[in-house]
Amino acid sequence: MKAKEIQELIDFISNSGLAEVKIETDEFKLSIKKNSENPVAKSVDNPPVVRQEARPAADSPENTNPGGSHFLEVKSPMIGTFYRSPNPDSDFFINVGDTIQKGQTVCIIEAMKLFNEVESEVSGKIVKVLVEDASPVEYDQPLFLVEPQN
Numbered sequence: 001m002k003a004k005e006i007q008e009l010i011d012f013i014s015n016s017g018l019a020e021v022k023i024e025t026d027e028f029k030l031s032i033k034k035n036s037e038n039p040v041a042k043s044v045d046n047p048p049v050v051r052q053e054a055r056p057a058a059d060s061p062e063n064t065n066p067g068g069s070h071f072l073e074v075k076s077p078m079i080g081t082f083y084r085s086p087n088p089d090s091d092f093f094i095n096v097g098d099t100i101q102k103g104q105t106v107c108i109i110e111a112m113k114l115f116n117e118v119e120s121e122v123s124g125k126i127v128k129v130l131v132e133d134a135s136p137v138e139y140d141q142p143l144f145l146v147e148p149q150n
């Protein structure tokens with residue numbers, strides 16, 4: 001089961017009347033239990049045990065910063081480790097000042113030993129990188145600020 005599928009399952013459970021779901025395969029065990037308003041996913045995979053809280057997705061990729069300028073955000077589609085390049089010896093996918101297009105790969109997020117390319121859902125100029133390379137990220141966490149194209 002891919003990290004994106006797990007996140008979709010968490011979202012489904014948080015919006016449904018289900019209180020608990022357990023999935024078991026030869027490779028892993030997954031137990032998702034709804035506690036109050038925040039679902040918690042616990043993945044038991046030898047050796048690591050992962051426990052994270054899911055947050056509901058934002059309705060829009062837009063954000064207004066405190067200075068009043070209007071920027072778009074490229075957000076993390078999953079929980080994992082953020083990487084700006086495909087491997088340690090390669091250049092970053094994008095840098096501040098680069099112009100990106102919708103669908104362009106902007107980073108990689110490693111989740112459960114799977115490397116997932118993250119594609120931008122917006123087009124524009126990269127204004128700021130919000131996360132350090134090789135840092136953990138949460139679901140729906142802003143990764144980049146983008147000035148939209150006119």
